[in-house]
Amino acid sequence: MSSRRVFIKKSFLAGSALLPIQLLHSCSEPDRVSSTEKFKPLILATWDHGMPANDRAWEVLSQTASVVDAVEEGVKVTELDMDNLSVGLQGLPDREGIPTLDASIMKGDGSCGSVAFLRQIKHPIAVARKVMDETPHVMLAGEGARQFAISQGFPLESEVLSPKAAKAFEEWKVNAQYKPIINIENHDTIGMIALGADGKMAGSCTTSGLAYKMHGRVGDSPIIGAGLFVDDEVGAATATGLGESIIRICGSFLIVELMRQGRTPQEACEEAVRRLIAKNRKDLDNLQVGFLAINKEGEYGAYALREGFTYAMHHAKEKALKNSTFAL
Template identity: 70%
Template sequence: MSQRRKFIKQSLLGSAIFIPGVSQAFTQKKQGLVNGEKPLILSTWNHGLPANEAALKKLQESGSIVDAVEAGVKDTELDLDNLSVGLQGLPDREGITTLDASIMKGDGSCGSVAFVRQVKHPISLARAVMEKTPHVMLAGEGARQFAIAEGFPIEKEILSPKATRAYEEWKKTSQYKPVINIENHDTIGMIGMDASGKLAGSCTTSGLAYKMHGRVGDSPIIGAGLYVDDEVGAATATGLGESIIRICGSFLIVELMRQGRTPQEACEEAVRRLIAKNKKDIKDIQAGFLAINKEGQIGAYAVHPGFNFAKGTTQENILIDSKSHY
């Protein structure tokens, strides 16, 4: 993490101080229990702090929540310190970095790319799929050819120095199934609401480190890694994609909110269902969910401790530790 990012994180966390007489109100605000916080941006993990900053800046400039959630995660796609998002991310078993991304608007418009190579900003390519094709998802070589046709720069296929070192170390054992590190800051998922209540979300990742070549996780799958509905709210996910896909996690959360659950209640129910579907391996699985409803309330919950998220408004941008089932 750069010195600038460390300063942002420390400064913003330092602002989260309980002041006599207002501590209860602050706690409610921090947990998303106070309505009317618009615009509002939520994103996964500590790299969400600079991502939120970029998203809020873009929202101020363009007035578009879709522009905002795209710009926010593009910041992470360029972060050379991040080994789980962007072309600098850790490769698959063959030493090749492949990327997944999705973007969605509250009116149901959505686009995604999966198993794409040599594209610096897969989130922008996903948006192009949404806006310029009749499809929702493009994958593999087809996605790369679409990127070329749309004028996206095609990058050299070279691992970043940090990814190279990690890959060479991994090859010493070449374990097929790496142990899940519950504090590994992987996928960035972002959901946001503008001042008028319109919603959008984005999700981008280089996927599970040392995966089988061709593996696709939850991030580009609408309803798994991301789901947005202007009538209800939005949700995004992070963690082991297979476990999230099995329960259609983000769609589940939005539908639970449609039925009257709060965002927090919906996230907790999604985690319970994920655990029920993955009982045998749950000690090695981390997954976390974020949600916003139309009132500006938020929810966050994870399987294990270690998941955190960034909450950004025009007044503050803070990192919050999520509660967890275990």
């Protein structure tokens, strides 16, 4: 099983210095952001794979000044990462052996699009962008989402599992458990939120979903307000972890609304985790969730249920991989 799918403390391997900014931030201890620190532009993304995704997003933002282009192109990097078994067609499949994908994208003016239970498409985030830009709808699912993707010129890819996913699936089938065990059969969604120099905000979220899920299961990532929410007047938030628990509290929307009421991003993320604990007490032993948030001033926060949630931060003076603070 890929180590990406275990919520443990991860170390940062420096070496992708594409811009003349500092990379020497330690990832050895949880990092609490001071409420006085403000950065604009600013990009945050979940997990270690957020570092290369942020690099690409920063490049696009620098070239185009389009924050929505940046968050789309940034997570495309992760969708193509063959070492990542939690995002893209190379990700671990459902219990039928089929990889199915979820994704969403949102702008701060309320425009949004998503796809759920999508098969055979390499870049679900790009299809979600097309739903936002080219249709009157917010979400397309299943065969309808696939047919829409084809109509927009996206080629169908093979459903043959990637070598790593195929090996893991065969191992799982030996002692297959109907109920997914978080921290063992895990998934590391990439969620990205960004604030441009002009104050515009956007976010994206893409995943292959919970490993060995029931066929047809949809998590929080494509659900606007659960895995992602963005409002230029307030801020943006994204989530990673067991989607069912995040959906139950409308996690990302909750965080943005708490910021609207005056909470800092850090305070809002911490309150969301407290709410999640209250709603999921029976399942806490095998549960992990992490939240990221940015407000319109350029403050940011991160908080997780348990130790081990890392996130990538990128602004004009620094890019770094950080360990989130946590509740349990």
